[in-house]
Amino acid sequence: MALMTPFRILLLVAPFLGPRLAEARLGNTAQDLTESTLQAFLEKNDKVLVDFYDPNDAKWREGARELESAVKNIRSMGSKVPVAKVDASKEKGLAAKYVPDGKYPSLHWFVHAEATQYHRRLGGSKAISDFVMALDRDAMVSVASEEASRDFVPSVFARVSKNSPMFKTLEIVASKHMDQVAFTFLESTNNDFEWLAADVDPLKYQGEVTVAAIEKWVRLSLLKSEAIPEDPALLEDEGSKVVVGKNFEDIVLQKDKDVILQIYAPWCGFCKKFSTVWNSFAQEVADVQHLVVAKMDGSRNGSPLPDDFAWESYPKVFYVKAGAKKPVHFEGERSVENLISFVGKHTTKPIVKKAESRAESEVVDL
Numbered sequence: 001m002a003l004m005t006p007f008r009i010l011l012l013v014a015p016f017l018g019p020r021l022a023e024a025r026l027g028n029t030a031q032d033l034t035e036s037t038l039q040a041f042l043e044k045n046d047k048v049l050v051d052f053y054d055p056n057d058a059k060w061r062e063g064a065r066e067l068e069s070a071v072k073n074i075r076s077m078g079s080k081v082p083v084a085k086v087d088a089s090k091e092k093g094l095a096a097k098y099v100p101d102g103k104y105p106s107l108h109w110f111v112h113a114e115a116t117q118y119h120r121r122l123g124g125s126k127a128i129s130d131f132v133m134a135l136d137r138d139a140m141v142s143v144a145s146e147e148a149s150r151d152f153v154p155s156v157f158a159r160v161s162k163n164s165p166m167f168k169t170l171e172i173v174a175s176k177h178m179d180q181v182a183f184t185f186l187e188s189t190n191n192d193f194e195w196l197a198a199d200v201d202p203l204k205y206q207g208e209v210t211v212a213a214i215e216k217w218v219r220l221s222l223l224k225s226e227a228i229p230e231d232p233a234l235l236e237d238e239g240s241k242v243v244v245g246k247n248f249e250d251i252v253l254q255k256d257k258d259v260i261l262q263i264y265a266p267w268c269g270f271c272k273k274f275s276t277v278w279n280s281f282a283q284e285v286a287d288v289q290h291l292v293v294a295k296m297d298g299s300r301n302g303s304p305l306p307d308d309f310a311w312e313s314y315p316k317v318f319y320v321k322a323g324a325k326k327p328v329h330f331e332g333e334r335s336v337e338n339l340i341s342f343v344g345k346h347t348t349k350p351i352v353k354k355a356e357s358r359a360e361s362e363v364v365d366l
Helices: 006-016 018-023 038-044 060-076 092-098 125-135 146-152 165-174 211-222 245-252 269-284 336-346 354-365
Strands: 031-033 047-053 083-087 106-111 114-120 140-142 155-160 182-187 192-196 240-243 258-264 291-297 316-320
Touching: 031 038, 038 047, 038 083, 047 060, 047 092, 047 125, 060 083, 060 125, 106 125, 114 125, 140 165, 146 155, 146 182, 146 192, 155 165, 165 182, 165 211, 192 211, 211 245, 240 245, 240 269, 245 258, 245 291, 258 269, 258 336, 269 291, 269 336, 316 336
Parallel strands: 031 083, 047 083, 140 182, 155 182, 240 291, 258 291
Antiparallel strands: 047 106, 106 114, 155 192, 258 316
16 A cells, blocks of 8 residues: 655645754664653653564664664654664563564554554664654644645545534544545535545545444555456355455455455465365365455555555454454464364354254264
């Protein structure tokens, strides 16, 4: 997903920055924090960027220089957001709390002493600067026209009254996507809004005006995805449901069925070897009524839920229990036996195949 250009946002909100530009030289370095000092530092400042790093990483020194350069960059653009850093090798408790996967460097954005959903693994000075400037602003930005909103694509452009319930709903959704898309508005009684992206016509929102509905619309608009197959025959392949970005949530997150999902890439040699095993596994469990076997081309489709479903290599296998939102990750040798054993450990219901059910019924009838 493309990061919106913070320099354009800065130009838009520059008239409201006032004295901030004159104080650009304040706090030009990242402050070291520990478990005993982090909370007080967060409570002292409305917004804080914290870099959790591992000094044992071979690229750490280069990353430290890039962070310091980024601090100077954001000061030159008017941002006074304090930047801090935590040595994960010394502060193991903080590291485990905020970076449970142990992947560094990890940048975390805090607001009013609370961690937000904004955390990224960024190393370059420009990427870090862009991240800060995209977040250091109001969630909803006033513009003079639709044309002005087009300077920030992708963006959501609303014609809405600032005092309306719709505005408040949009503001909540906007606060969840500040580093990905600009939410702009023009004071109006129209109370409508649309998606603006480069080289495409505006797409007007037609759904319910709720946080959940608009949030899903935004995520799908940002998402890289193949089209959902129109031919029913293409919705299944070798016993697996075909998943793309746009139908990911509908297939993978089901209330009454478990789902096992393989993420693959057509060019991946390991995936090609695994495909025979996976297809055999799909046939073995085809009669299990509460289990859906699915697969998605991760090179052509993105994750609509990257905090819970993410992959850096292929193949990747997730298991999602019925009604659950977070997956279990498959590890170990990729064999039919191990996959079946894995399902058996995490299934929400006993594994009963159709043939077994029929046999039980026949015994009962005798």
